Amino acid sequence: MNHLPPFLLYITGVTGTGKSSVATRLAELLFLEYLELNTLVLEKGFYLGYDINRDSVIIDDELLVSSIESIIKRKKRLCLDGGVVPLDSTFNFIIVLRCHVDTLRGRLLSRGYPEEKIEANIEAEIMNIAYHDAIELIPSHNIVEVFNDEFSVDETCNQIISIISQHHPSVLKGFIN
Numbered sequence: 001m002n003h004l005p006p007f008l009l010y011i012t013g014v015t016g017t018g019k020s021s022v023a024t025r026l027a028e029l030l031f032l033e034y035l036e037l038n039t040l041v042l043e044k045g046f047y048l049g050y051d052i053n054r055d056s057v058i059i060d061d062e063l064l065v066s067s068i069e070s071i072i073k074r075k076k077r078l079c080l081d082g083g084v085v086p087l088d089s090t091f092n093f094i095i096v097l098r099c100h101v102d103t104l105r106g107r108l109l110s111r112g113y114p115e116e117k118i119e120a121n122i123e124a125e126i127m128n129i130a131y132h133d134a135i136e137l138i139p140s141h142n143i144v145e146v147f148n149d150e151f152s153v154d155e156t157c158n159q160i161i162s163i164i165s166q167h168h169p170s171v172l173k174g175f176i177n
């Protein structure tokens with residue numbers, strides 16, 4: 001697949017909106033390397049400590065950013081999955097996955113998250129924090145919000161592919177119908 005053009009895609013969204021479910025499938029369909037930021041943080045130890053109140057690690061942005069930038073240099077076709085981090089690289093596209101509040105609550109409850117963590121994520125979803133983070137990285141015309149909770153993962157992927165093909169037809173030419 002070396003002949004395929006470079007393409008940098010960022011799948012972001014609040015916890016539980018379906019980033020990993022959608023991004024892994026999308027990466028297969030579009031022949032992109034898949035990179036999950038949480039895994040990278042934990043495997044490489046890119047954290048400063050643990051925030052008990054937020055029940056999550058405190059990410060060392062500096063280490064994480066420089067690691068991602070060096071991966072981007074090596075892998076020209078990449079699908080990032082995670083919260084937005086302040087990268088210099090220009091992404092072709094950012095997809096902000098959205099989810100209606102009741103569905104999101106159900107997903108987070110089924111993970112056994114504590115009530116405060118669920119409420120913090122619901123609030124972030126209501127305020128559309130992920131979109132506001134995304135517009136810090138690239139112009140808004142290359143950011144698309146996609147609600148996924150009324151569709152299957154494959155339907156969501158097809159929707160995203162159709163959006164990408166309208167904006168970047170050359171990226172998909174030759175291997176997607």
Ligand SMILES: Nc1ncnc2c1ncn2[C@@H]1O[C@H](COP(=O)(O)OP(=O)(O)OP(=O)(O)O)[C@@H](O)[C@H]1O
Nearest residue numbers: 014015016017018019020021107148149151152153
């Ligand atoms: N249409 C859908 N798209 C994505 N996920 C869905 C969909 N329908 C149901 N789900 C379920 O919602 C959950 C989403 O979890 P997932 O791990 O993909 O979210 P995430 O955004 O990656 O979370 P985190 O930020 O914690 O990594 C999964 O259990 C998945 O099976």
Ligand SMILES: [Mg+2]
Nearest residue numbers: 019020021081
């Ligand atoms: Mg995930």
